[in-house]
Amino acid sequence: MYLFNTMGRSLQRFEPLHDHKVGFYGCGPTVYNFAHIGNLRTYIFEDILVRTLRRFGYDVTHVMNITDVGHLTGDDDTGEDKMVRSARERGSSVLEIAQFYTDAFFVDTQRLNINRPTIVCKATDHIQDMIDLIQRIEANGYTYFAGGNLYFDVSKFEHYGELAGLQLDQLKAGARIEIDPNKRNPFDFVLWFTKSKFENQALLWDSPWGRGYPGWHIECSAMSMKYLGEQFDIHAGGVDHIAVHHTNEIAQSEAATGHKWVNYWMHAEFLVLDKGKMSKSSGSFLTLQTLVDKGYDPLDYRYFCLGGHYRSQLSFSWEGLDQARAARLALVDRVVALKEAAGQPAHSLARPEQIGAAAKAYLQAFDDALSDDLAMPRALAQVWTMLKDTEIPPADALACILDMDRVLGLSLDAAEKREASVDAETVRWIEDMIRRRAAAKKARDYAAADAIRNELKAKGIQLEDRPDGTSWKLTN
RNA sequence: GGCGCCGUACCCAAGAGGUAAGGGAGAGGUCUGCAAAACCUUUAUGCAUCGGUUCGAUUCCGAUCGGCGCCUCCA
Numbered sequence: 001m002y003l004f005n006t007m008g009r010s011l012q013r014f015e016p017l018h019d020h021k022v023g024f025y026g027c028g029p030t031v032y033n034f035a036h037i038g039n040l041r042t043y044i045f046e047d048i049l050v051r052t053l054r055r056f057g058y059d060v061t062h063v064m065n066i067t068d069v070g071h072l073t074g075d076d077d078t079g080e081d082k083m084v085r086s087a088r089e090r091g092s093s094v095l096e097i098a099q100f101y102t103d104a105f106f107v108d109t110q111r112l113n114i115n116r117p118t119i120v121c122k123a124t125d126h127i128q129d130m131i132d133l134i135q136r137i138e139a140n141g142y143t144y145f146a147g148g149n150l151y152f153d154v155s156k157f158e159h160y161g162e163l164a165g166l167q168l169d170q171l172k173a174g175a176r177i178e179i180d181p182n183k184r185n186p187f188d189f190v191l192w193f194t195k196s197k198f199e200n201q202a203l204l205w206d207s208p209w210g211r212g213y214p215g216w217h218i219e220c221s222a223m224s225m226k227y228l229g230e231q232f233d234i235h236a237g238g239v240d241h242i243a244v245h246h247t248n249e250i251a252q253s254e255a256a257t258g259h260k261w262v263n264y265w266m267h268a269e270f271l272v273l274d275k276g277k278m279s280k281s282s283g284s285f286l287t288l289q290t291l292v293d294k295g296y297d298p299l300d301y302r303y304f305c306l307g308g309h310y311r312s313q314l315s316f317s318w319e320g321l322d323q324a325r326a327a328r329l330a331l332v333d334r335v336v337a338l339k340e341a342a343g344q345p346a347h348s349l350a351r352p353e354q355i356g357a358a359a360k361a362y363l364q365a366f367d368d369a370l371s372d373d374l375a376m377p378r379a380l381a382q383v384w385t386m387l388k389d390t391e392i393p394p395a396d397a398l399a400c401i402l403d404m405d406r407v408l409g410l411s412l413d414a415a416e417k418r419e420a421s422v423d424a425e426t427v428r429w430i431e432d433m434i435r436r437r438a439a440a441k442k443a444r445d446y447a448a449a450d451a452i453r454n455e456l457k458a459k460g461i462q463l464e465d466r467p468d469g470t471s472w473k474l475t476n
Numbered sequence: 477g478g479c480g481c482c483g484u485a486c487c488c489a490a491g492a493g494g495u496a497a498g499g500g501a502g503a504g505g506u507c508u509g510c511a512a513a514a515c516c517u518u519u520a521u522g523c524a525u526c527g528g529u530u531c532g533a534u535u536c537c538g539a540u541c542g543g544c545g546c547c548u549c550c551a
């Protein structure tokens with residue numbers, strides 16, 4: 001398969017370090033607030049990546065960090081501060097707050113059918129690993145101590161900025177922020193703080209450089225190497241990480257080990273609103289729960305994300321989400337219909353390799369799209385074209401779509417008539433109404449018949465007259 | 477100031493140097509007492525604008541306009 005590697009900005013054939021094993025590290029959430037749907041887009045992308053790699057036979061070890069140290073108390077946004085404050089008043093610790101948002105994060109990802117990473121690791125559980133790594137960097141001569149903090153000296157690292165295409169002399173340092181006067185070079189960054197820039201840094205640890213806390217980039221270097229080795233295959237995150245976070249991770253990691261660290265860098269583009277990216281400061285902070293509260297299924301949002309390529313900005317709108325929901329429900333209906341037509345339970349279906357040639361061609365096209373840098377929109381197009389191909393027997397189509405869903409992650413195997421959830425009493429009532437309407441129709445009293453139909457429709461029940469009688473369904 | 481991305485039908489969104497996937501929405505039709513559903517058909521001679529390269533560009537190059545991102549924690 002081919003993946004777009006930010007390092008080199010090109011499509012590259014994916015060759016894992018070790019045979020069929022893939023070491024994958026995805027930057028996880030900073031747990032001082034709820035994740036918003038823009039954040040979630042990136043995790044959906046990573047989920048698609050992992051599912052695709054596994055589909056193609058790789059044994060993936062997926063590591064994700066939980067950043068529960070750093071700027072937890074430095075967040076001066078107003079939104080959720082009361083959360084922190086009330087927790088403190090109740091005697092809760094910052095770590096308990098972190099745990100709260102970590103739990104919330106995994107509730108969201110689970111609702112989106114995002115597979116849990118193989119290893120989830122918290123920064124605060126790995127302080128010693130970070131200290132050990134910093135000492136290696138220090139021993140190799142890449143650091144200096146100033147103003148109470150230990151800095152990484154970017155001028156010592158020859159390839160600094162390669163990932164982002166940065167040329168230090170051309171950057172306008174401090175364009176948007178004041179330069180730390182302790183830095184020799186504006187792009188130097190802190191490995192270990194003893195002088196907090198926040199007044200009440202809550203978490204402190206002893207270290208060779210004094211009591212303090214780690215810099216913001218070191219945790220990813222330390223934890224990824226701990227679980228995946230000093231060199232591994234893929235590292236992913238949002239595009240915003242390219243210039244600073246990942247650039248600094250590379251510098252410190254390779255300064256410590258003296259060799260290449262990561263082979264493939266992948267970055268997901270932003271979900272954008274009319275006015276730009278989603279952020280707290282602009283007041284456009286939508287959580288998955290907000291969508292649920294408005295009546296959407298989390299998978300509507302997953303489907304929405306599947307509609308755009310991960311390397312393109314995706315514009316969010318309620319209209320767009322409505323369209324995704326309509327498409328997803330149509331897909332589910334289709335699968336339900338196929339199940340009935342195929343007349344057999346899903347588990348007894350043909351395995352992919354036993355599917356007929358016609359359907360198999362679509363499966364191949366689907367895989368081809370995935371292997372071309374995860375071209376989900378094209379893969380989705382194959383899904384629909386296959387489903388509308390009348391040449392394909394229902395059983396084949398069903399086996400095919402369920403196999404595709406191993407990557408789509410839309411829970412199509414669980415698709416069933418939503419009508420099954422209606423309670424028995426209501427069903428009896430509906431059936432009674434249908435009988436009364438049938439009688440009215442027989443008497444050619446269409447006004448009465450239509451009145452019954454309208455009454456049901458007002459309750460969200462749609463009647464459908466078929467050659468073999470009248471059936472009903474819930475309206476979308 | 478530096479770096480980068482994008483501008484495709486009513487909406488979302490693929491794509492490709494050789495004549496525009498898919499979904500949503502809309503329209504027409506079949507069916508129906510009428511609907512609904514389903515199915516069929518259909519909706520960009522056109523891909524921001526202006527130049528250039530080419531037998532040929534929307535796809536390559538340049539300029540312009542517009543939008544967005546990064547250079548600060550940030551998905």
